[in-house]
Amino acid sequence: MSTFFELGVHKDFVKGLKELGIKHPTEIQEATIPVLLESNTDFIGLAQTGTGKTAAYGLPLLHHIDTTSPVVQTLILAPTRELVQQIKKQLFKFTKYIDTKIFVEAIYGGEKIEKQLKSIQRTTHIIVATPGRLIDFIERGEVDLKNITTLILDEADEMLSMGFKQDLNRILRYTGGTRKTWLFSATFPEEIQRIIKAYMSPSAIRIEVNKNALVNANITHQYIKTTIKEKVHLLIKLLDKKGEDRGIIFCRTKAGTQNLTTVLKEEGFSVAALEGDMQQRERDKVMRAFKKGNLQVLISTDVSARGIDVNNLAFIIHHQLPEKLEYYTHRSGRTARAGKTGISIALIIPSELQRVYEIQKALGIQFTEIIPN
Numbered sequence: 001m002s003t004f005f006e007l008g009v010h011k012d013f014v015k016g017l018k019e020l021g022i023k024h025p026t027e028i029q030e031a032t033i034p035v036l037l038e039s040n041t042d043f044i045g046l047a048q049t050g051t052g053k054t055a056a057y058g059l060p061l062l063h064h065i066d067t068t069s070p071v072v073q074t075l076i077l078a079p080t081r082e083l084v085q086q087i088k089k090q091l092f093k094f095t096k097y098i099d100t101k102i103f104v105e106a107i108y109g110g111e112k113i114e115k116q117l118k119s120i121q122r123t124t125h126i127i128v129a130t131p132g133r134l135i136d137f138i139e140r141g142e143v144d145l146k147n148i149t150t151l152i153l154d155e156a157d158e159m160l161s162m163g164f165k166q167d168l169n170r171i172l173r174y175t176g177g178t179r180k181t182w183l184f185s186a187t188f189p190e191e192i193q194r195i196i197k198a199y200m201s202p203s204a205i206r207i208e209v210n211k212n213a214l215v216n217a218n219i220t221h222q223y224i225k226t227t228i229k230e231k232v233h234l235l236i237k238l239l240d241k242k243g244e245d246r247g248i249i250f251c252r253t254k255a256g257t258q259n260l261t262t263v264l265k266e267e268g269f270s271v272a273a274l275e276g277d278m279q280q281r282e283r284d285k286v287m288r289a290f291k292k293g294n295l296q297v298l299i300s301t302d303v304s305a306r307g308i309d310v311n312n313l314a315f316i317i318h319h320q321l322p323e324k325l326e327y328y329t330h331r332s333g334r335t336a337r338a339g340k341t342g343i344s345i346a347l348i349i350p351s352e353l354q355r356v357y358e359i360q361k362a363l364g365i366q367f368t369e370i371i372p373n
Contacts, residue, residue, distance in 0.1 A: 001025075007033045009059050015097040017055070026052035028209045029059075035205055036060035036182065042204035043182040044196060048333055051209060053184050054090045057152055061126070062091065064150065067100040070123040071147040075175065077131055077168070079158040081108040081280070082287065086309055087128045087154065102126065107143075109133045110280030117142055131159060131167035138174060145175045156185040156192055157326065162303065165191065172199045186333070187326045218336035221367045223346040223356050231319070231347055232260070234372060236267055238317065238345070239297065245314035246290075248298045248305060250331050252320045260319060261299045270296040274304040302327045308334060318346040321355050325362055345370070 001024055004014045017023075025033065028047040036043060037060045047053055061074055078084050088106040095102050105119045107129040113136065120127065120143065127134075127143065137143040151172070153159065159168060172181075172195070181200050185192055196204070226234045235249070251257045254275045261273040272286045272295050283304075289295040291310055298305075302322055313335045322328050335342025346367075348356060356367055 002030055004029075004033075004059070008037045009033065010063065010098070012098045013059055013062065013094055016094045019096065020093055022052075022055065026056075028052055028207070029056045031207045031209060032056040033060055035207065037063055039205065040180060042180050042201040044200070044204050044206040045182070045184040045209075046186070046188060046207070047184065047209040048186050048329070053154065054087055055094070057154075057182055057184065058087070058091050058094060061150060061152070062094060062098075062102060065102050065125050067102060067125070069147075070125075072124050072127055072144060073147060074126045074150045074152065075134075075145060075148050075171075076126065076128040076152040076154060077134070077159065077171065078128065078154045079130065079162050079164065081110055081130060082308060083155065084108045084128045084130055091126065091128075104128060107133050107137055110283075131164040131171060135167050135170060138171075146177070148175050148177075148179050151175050151179050151181045153181070153183045153185075153195075156183050156195070157187045157189060158330070160189070160191045161324075161326070168195065169198075186329060189326070218341045219332050219365075220341070220343045221332070221346075221365050222343060222370045223348050223367050224370050224372055225350060225353070226347055226372075227349060232263055234347060235260075235317065235319070236264070236269075237372060239264070239269055242315060244296070246293065246296050246310075247313055247315035247317060248300055248308070248331075248334055249317045249319055250300060250302065250305065250322070252301070252323065254301055256319065257299050257301055257304075264297070264299070270294075271299055272297075274298055274300040274308075276301060276304055278304075302331065305331070305334065309337070310334070311337060312340065313337070313342060315343045315345060318344070321346055321348060321352055321359070325359065328359055329363065 004017055004025055005011060007025060028045060028051045032045055033056060036057060065073055076087055078087060084106050088104050091104045103124050104126040105124045107116050107127060109130060109132055251260060257273045257275045261271055264271045274286055290298055316332050316335050322331060332344035360367055
């Protein structure tokens with residue numbers, strides 16, 4: 001196994017990584033860092049969430065910043081506010097011991113625009129943004145992207161499935177010219193392939209990690225047969241057994257999320273809902289409580305869970321199986337992050353058994369049936 005130093009990472013960055021407890025590169029970091037440090041090329045990285053992508057592109061990116069030039073040189077696009085904040089925080093921590101100052105600013109919805117405007121009027125080398133809010137800034141003439149040398153699309157598939165397709169196309173057009181594009185995605189739908197064809201070099205380097213494992217190999221997949229009537233009762237039994245473990249329960253609809261939250265709260269469980277209509281302030285409050293461990297279980301819809309990165313989640317429960325295959329990948333990928341193990345449990349009614357077989361086949365995973373006692 002290589003060290004970061006052997007991969008070409010400067011010793012001052014390695015010192016910052018050590019302090020964060022990051023000692024050995026993950027598979028995607030080992031494959032990506034040398035390529036992005038050395039070559040001036042477009043790049044496609046296919047890897048699951050939770051595999052250490054931020055450091056994989058973040059470290060080479062920081063090496064390429066010219067701190068003598070006070071212009072925006074890199075734009076990182078990510079699907080959610082949480083992910084944008086997290087990327088900004090990580091890049092900042094990586095630079096703790098370097099001699100020069102690299103300035104990173106974040107642009108995202110749900111916070112007063114004036115505050116962010118003030119921030120980017122200062123010297124900024126790297127902007128991390130959600131597509132929608134960035135378009136706002138571009139249209140106001142507040143962001144100048146003409147000096148960008150690197151554009152990074154992080155979790156590109158999630159950005160598309162969240163409806164950012166038009167915004168992405170516009171941003172890619174705005175940042176034309178000589179920039180290189182680095183695209184990272186957990187899945188590879190047709191839309192992503194179109195973006196690659198339209199905006200990236202045909203000779204882009206492509207790296208795929210765990211090619212056959214579309215889903216993180218550290219996750220155990222289980223299903224339990226039940227009926228609609230018995231589902232809540234079964235869930236209560238399951239949560240009782242989980243003790244102090246933390247996890248996320250996924251529902252398909254907002255109404256399902258709210259109803260289940262009410263029922264489980266009445267049963268005395270430490271739960272809270274995450275759903276689309278929440279004010280950003282409320283959402284932040286729930287996420288803070290969950291990250292600190294004051295909340296044991298989140299109940300969420302697929303869209304609301306985007307960008308959630310919480311360490312040490314022991315389980316994911318699918319109250320219903322998701323409609324889309326890639327949602328199963330994204331849901332279950334919230335557990336077993338950073339080398340840990342986790343369990344993904346689907347509560348199914350008998351007619352959904354066929355769907356379990358379909359998911360197994362398509363994602364190359366193995367479900368085990370659990371008989372509740």
